[in-house]
Amino acid sequence: MSVEANKELTYRYYRELMTGGDLTFVDKFMAPEFEFTNPTHPEPYRGQEFKNLVSMLRGAFPDLVFTVEHLLAQGDTVVGHWTAHGTHTGTALHTLRGDIPAKGKPFVIDGMSWLRIVDGKFVEARINEDTLGLLQQIGALPTQAPPPEPTSTKENEALVGRYFNELMNEGKLEIIEEIMASNIAFRIPTVPETVRGYEGIKNFVIGLRTGFPDIKFTVERQIAEADKVAARWFIEGTHKGVFLDRPPTGNKVKDQGLDIFIISGGKIAEIWVNENDFGLMKQLGAF
Numbered sequence: 168m169s170v171e172a173n174k175e176l177t178y179r180y181y182r183e184l185m186t187g188g189d190l191t192f193v194d195k196f197m198a199p200e201f202e203f204t205n206p207t208h209p210e211p212y213r214g215q216e217f218k219n220l221v222s223m224l225r226g227a228f229p230d231l232v233f234t235v236e237h238l239l240a241q242g243d244t245v246v247g248h249w250t251a252h253g254t255h256t257g258t259a260l261h262t263l264r265g266d267i268p269a270k271g272k273p274f275v276i277d278g279m280s281w282l283r284i285v286d287g288k289f290v291e292a293r294i295n296e297d298t299l300g301l302l303q304q305i306g307a308l309p310t311q312a313p314p315p316e317p318t319s320t321k322e323n324e325a326l327v328g329r330y331f332n333e334l335m336n337e338g339k340l341e342i343i344e345e346i347m348a349s350n351i352a353f354r355i356p357t358v359p360e361t362v363r364g365y366e367g368i369k370n371f372v373i374g375l376r377t378g379f380p381d382i383k384f385t386v387e388r389q390i391a392e393a394d395k396v397a398a399r400w401f402i403e404g405t406h407k408g409v410f411l412d413r414p415p416t417g418n419k420v421k422d423q424g425l426d427i428f429i430i431s432g433g434k435i436a437e438i439w440v441n442e443n444d445f446g447l448m449k450q451l452g453a454f
Contacts, residue, residue, distance in 0.1 A: 170240045173284045177245045180282075180289070181233045185251075188225045190218045198288040205294040207262050207301070227260040227269065228253030236277070247280045251296075255305045262298075267307045274304035315432035320391035323430045327396045330428070330435065331384045338376050340369050348436040355440035357411060357447075378410025379420070387423075396428040406451055413451045420450040 168176075176196065184192040193215065203212040203220065212220045225231055231253035238247050252275040259266040278296030282289060302308040318326075329346050333339045343365050353362035353371065362371050376382060382404035389398045406418045424442025428435055448454065 168284065168287050170242070172287075173243070173245050174238055174240045176284060176287070176289075177238060177240075177247055177282060178235060181235055181247070181249060184221060185224075185233045186231065188221060190221060193218050193221070196288055198285065198290045201289050201291070203292040203294070205296065207296065207298045209261075209263055223258070223261055226258040227255055228274075229257050230254055243283050243285055245282045245284065247282065248277070249280065250275065250277045252276075260305070260307075262302070262307075264302065264307060267302070267305065270306040272305045274301055276301045276304070317394065318430060318433050320393075320396075322433070323394065323396050323428070324389060324391050326430060326433075326435060327389070327398055327428050328386075331386055331398070331400065334372060335375070335384045336382070338372065340372060343368055343372075346435055348431060348434040351434075351436060351438070353438045353440070355442070357442075357444050374410065377408040378406060378413075378415075379404030380407055381405050394430045396430065397425065398428070399423070399425045410451065411448075413448075413453060416452050418450055418452070420447060422447045422450075 180192070180196070183189045197214065197217060199214050201214050201217065203217055208220070231251065233249050233251045236248045236250055238245065240246070252273065254271065254273045255267075255269045256271050257269055259268050276297040278294060281291075281293040283291040299308070303310045326346055329342060333342050334346070347365070347368060349365065351364060351368055353368060355362075358371070362368060379402075382402055385401045385403075387399050387401060389396065391397075401421065401423045403419070403421050406413075406416045406420055408415050422443050424440060426441075427439045429437040429439075
């Protein structure tokens with residue numbers, strides 16, 4: 168058969184058999200050695216067994232429709248890209264996960280078929296389809312959680328305000344989980360390794376407030392755009408405890424710096440800090 172004849176027979180396969188459910192198509196156009204494989208189904212279907220698959224699919228999805236999106240052919244091979252839609256209102260769907268009872272849910276998926284036709288009959292069908300999407304849509308698997316709604320710049324600025332006022336100035340460690348993501352990453356040049364997670368942030372704040380029990384951050388300027396907030400701040404405090412391995416000096420210190428916060432899902436996910444670290448260490452008697 169010509170390439171065009173193979174393509175026309177493939178169109179008929181989707182139209183008459185897969186959509187129309189005409190099982191006589193199998194008798195006419197499937198070779199005895201025909202083999203159909205699809206990762207959704209446990210075992211291959213061979214020869215006349217293919218009728219069982221079509222009957223099962225149409226029993227599960229009485230309104231099943233296949234639409235050919237693209238079709239290309241060469242020699243005895245035809246590759247079809249298709250979409251399928253239907254509603255699971257009938258019998259159970261037989262899959263690798265077992266028999267899935269109907270919940271009345273609709274689905275739309277796409278797939279591709281690698282078909283071989285010899286002397287006007289199908290001898291092979293190798294199928295790949297969006298099995299995950301199918302099982303999720305018909306309620307056999309949980310769907311992925313939708314991405315969190317983006318917060319406004321005002322909400323993001325308020326979040327940063329809590330970081331400075333409640334956490335850094337007042338030492339309220341209990342709000343860390345309220346305002347920060349569990350994978351929070353805090354980067355500051357005076358600490359070689361990135362501070363990560365709730366415990367990392369907690370230990371950093373404890374260390375800072377141990378060194379400067381009266382520390383006070385004052386935000387001088389702040390701007391916000393999309394999911395980012397930038398804040399320029401000043402601090403004042405008294406060096407009454409060990410800080411960055413420096414013993415307490417009792418010195419009054421002042422410092423200034425700039426932070427950039429990245430917000431995700433209504434929580435602080437990253438903090439990038441740069442400050443006058445040379446000036447700070449000088450005030451702590453390091454030089």
